[in-house]
Amino acid sequence: MKICVNPAVPNILQDVKLFPGSFDGGYDLKLAALVGWVEKELCADESLLVLCVGRQTARDLKESPELALAAGTSGWTLPVALLDGQGPEAEHASYRQFVQGEARVLVSTFSLAGRGLDFSDSMAAADSRVNGLSLAVLLFDFPNNIREYANCIGRTARPGQRGLGRAVSFLPEGRFWIAGELIAMLDHCGQLVPEPLRRQHSDDAGFVAEMRAAMQKLLQPEAAAGDALPHVQCGGDFDAAKGVWILPASLPSYRRKLLHCLADELGLPHVSSGSDGLRRLHIARDRDALPDKFFVEGEEVLVADPRWPKEPTYRGMVVDPKINRRNRTLRVRLYNGRQSREVEADVNLVHVVSECSWSDGNSGPRLAPTTTGPRTI
Structure with missing residues (x-):
C-alpha cells in the first residue's frame, strides 16, 4: 500500500530527535539540543531556520545568549534574527537579512514562516552567479499534523537556494502519537527512520494491541x-x-x-x-x-435554553464531540427548518435523544422523549 502525501514532501534529508518524559519536551532541554546541534552539525556556510509554535518561544530563542554564541561564527553580521509579526517593515528587514546571508539563524513561528515563504534572494534566483542560501530547517516544536510538518520542512530545497537542504525535528512526548504517520512518511520518501523513533512506535503498537484486547473483553x-x-x-x-x-x-x-x-x-x-x-x-x-458527559459526532441532541434549563427546547446535532475543558462547551449545530447555525452550547444543557451508529453497531442509552417536544430556533 502506497502512502499518499499531500502536499508532496520534498526529497530532503530528514532527522527526528525524541524528547521523552515531558509533554512539550521542556524548553531548556530543547534549547540545549538546539545549541549543541548548531555547534556540531550546522555547516559553516549553512543558514538555519528555526520554527516553533508560539511567539514568546521565538522571542526567547532570539534573546538566548547560548544560541547567539553558538551561531556567531566569523563571516556573519548577525547571529540570530527574529520574524514574529513585529510589523511589515521589521519583518521585511529580518527576512532580507536572512536571505541575503547577513543573519545565520532566523527564528519564527509556524503561522508566519511555516508556509508561503521561499527564503531565497530574488537576485540569487535570477542570477546563477549569486549564491543562494544553503538552508536547514529545525522544528523546535512539532506541528499538529503531518500536513503542517510537510509544509514546514518544505521551506528548504526551494528555487534560488543551494543544495537539497535538510530538516531536523524535535519530537516531544506529547506528540509521540504521531510517530506512525511520521515513520510512514519517512519510509515513503526513502529516508532513514531513526532507531529511537522506530523503537518508540513499536513499543506503542504493542501497548495498543494489549489495550485493544482488554477493551474487547470489556x-x-x-x-x-x-x-x-x-x-x-x-x-x-x-x-x-x-x-x-x-x-x-x-x-x-x-x-x-x-x-x-x-x-x-x-x-x-x-x-x-x-x-x-x-x-x-x-x-x-x-x-x-462515566464521571462526565460523553458525546458522539453526528448524534441528535436537544439543547436547553439557559432561561429554562430543565426543558429541552432546541433540536440539534453534535458537530465536534470534544468538550472544551475551560468553557465546558460543546460544538452543536441547531436546526430551524431548512436553516441551521453552529453554536458553543453549555454541556449541562445538552441532552442526547438519538445516537449515531458506532463502528461495531453498539450504541449507548437513549433518553426518553420529552412530553412537551422540542422547539425550533
Missing part, C-alpha cells in the same frame, strides 16, 4: 458478571458492577490520546477526568457510568 457480556479484565502492564482499576475501567494518572497523555482513538474505534464511551497531573481516563460500556 465489551463482552461476561465482563458484566464480575470477571476481571485481562492483566495489562499499565494497571488501572476496574469496577465490574458499573463496567468502568479507570486507567492510572501516570499514563502519559499521548497514550491517553491513543486510547481515546481506540475506544472510539471499538464503540466504547470514554472520558478523561481530573486536574492536570491527576487526570485519568475512564472507559465504560455505558456512557451513564
Whole structure:
C-alpha cells in the first residue's frame, strides 16, 4: 500500500530527535539540543531556520545568549534574527537579512514562516552567479499534523537556494502519537527512520494491541458478571458492577490520546477526568457510568435554553464531540427548518435523544422523549 502525501514532501534529508518524559519536551532541554546541534552539525556556510509554535518561544530563542554564541561564527553580521509579526517593515528587514546571508539563524513561528515563504534572494534566483542560501530547517516544536510538518520542512530545497537542504525535528512526548504517520512518511520518501523513533512506535503498537484486547473483553457480556479484565502492564482499576475501567494518572497523555482513538474505534464511551497531573481516563460500556458527559459526532441532541434549563427546547446535532475543558462547551449545530447555525452550547444543557451508529453497531442509552417536544430556533 502506497502512502499518499499531500502536499508532496520534498526529497530532503530528514532527522527526528525524541524528547521523552515531558509533554512539550521542556524548553531548556530543547534549547540545549538546539545549541549543541548548531555547534556540531550546522555547516559553516549553512543558514538555519528555526520554527516553533508560539511567539514568546521565538522571542526567547532570539534573546538566548547560548544560541547567539553558538551561531556567531566569523563571516556573519548577525547571529540570530527574529520574524514574529513585529510589523511589515521589521519583518521585511529580518527576512532580507536572512536571505541575503547577513543573519545565520532566523527564528519564527509556524503561522508566519511555516508556509508561503521561499527564503531565497530574488537576485540569487535570477542570477546563477549569486549564491543562494544553503538552508536547514529545525522544528523546535512539532506541528499538529503531518500536513503542517510537510509544509514546514518544505521551506528548504526551494528555487534560488543551494543544495537539497535538510530538516531536523524535535519530537516531544506529547506528540509521540504521531510517530506512525511520521515513520510512514519517512519510509515513503526513502529516508532513514531513526532507531529511537522506530523503537518508540513499536513499543506503542504493542501497548495498543494489549489495550485493544482488554477493551474487547470489556465489551463482552461476561465482563458484566464480575470477571476481571485481562492483566495489562499499565494497571488501572476496574469496577465490574458499573463496567468502568479507570486507567492510572501516570499514563502519559499521548497514550491517553491513543486510547481515546481506540475506544472510539471499538464503540466504547470514554472520558478523561481530573486536574492536570491527576487526570485519568475512564472507559465504560455505558456512557451513564462515566464521571462526565460523553458525546458522539453526528448524534441528535436537544439543547436547553439557559432561561429554562430543565426543558429541552432546541433540536440539534453534535458537530465536534470534544468538550472544551475551560468553557465546558460543546460544538452543536441547531436546526430551524431548512436553516441551521453552529453554536458553543453549555454541556449541562445538552441532552442526547438519538445516537449515531458506532463502528461495531453498539450504541449507548437513549433518553426518553420529552412530553412537551422540542422547539425550533
